[in-house]
């Protein structure tokens with residue numbers, strides 16, 4: 124491992140089993156943090172992330188919890204604090220899509236996305252606030268989306284949740300700044316993961332034609348920004364939304 128800027132730090136990455144969350148978990152571990160890989164159901168994938176962390180000499184564990192459940196989140200945070208005595212970095216990355224046009228959207232598709240992508244972030248932020256205030260240090264990075272800034276046809280639930288994450292980020296940043304807790308958001312554009320793999324070639328081509336940098340993003344593109352915001356080089360940055368989208372939103 125080359126760079127140990129996060130040595131002794133304890134980090135929780137929600138949805139760390141796959142995609143962007145896995146890349147984030149790996150990069151935090153590579154920087155020396157102990158990483159708790161939260162996941163909802165895919166234990167195999169979570170274990171694969173943990174294996175990759177161990178292969179680079181890092182330390183971590185997997186932790187199953189549904190972020191939309193306040194009860195499960197509270198007990199996850201309590202167990203982490205009991206075990207490690209601190210929680211320095213929280214990355215709210217877990218997210219789902221249930222895309223469809225407004226008039227076809229079922230109540231359940233609306234609620235599932237809001238519960239996971241918005242309430243899930245609130246649940247985690249609320250649960251870490253007390254321990255982070257006590258230690259007078261914390262870095263929270265929320266994964267929003269370009270769609271939370273620009274909106275998107277077929278994603279009214281998802282874009283509402285992701286815009287809400289920006290509201291959470293700014294309110295929490297203002298409320299917690301005096302306690303040494305920094306809260307920022309990353310707004311990825313189109314990133315190649317399980318979430319985007321079924322969009323089809325035509326849709327993908329059309330999206331790429333609107334990306335000034337001319338390519339889709341990788342999970343590592345996002346992880347680099349999260350690592351920066353979680354680390355000491357971002358100590359004077361809070362309440363910001365940083366786009367990692369090849370120039371899509373400007």
Ligand SMILES: NC(=O)c1ccc[n+]([C@@H]2O[C@H](COP(=O)([O-])OP(=O)(O)OC[C@H]3O[C@@H](n4cnc5c(N)ncnc54)[C@H](OP(=O)(O)O)[C@@H]3O)[C@@H](O)[C@H]2O)c1
Pocket residue numbers: 137138139140141142143144161162163164165166168188189190191215216217218219239243266267268269310311312313314315316317318319
């Ligand atoms: N891909 C993109 O283009 C893109 C663009 C902008 C923003 N984002 C955002 O980036 C984040 C990661 O996206 P991704 O593309 O990496 O997605 P992904 O590959 O589909 O992975 C989703 C992750 O979230 C976890 N998860 C889902 N529901 C959960 C719940 N209720 N509790 C705990 N964990 C849960 C999954 O766990 P399991 O493995 O256990 O299912 C998995 O680890 C999401 O917030 C997404 O909205 C993605």
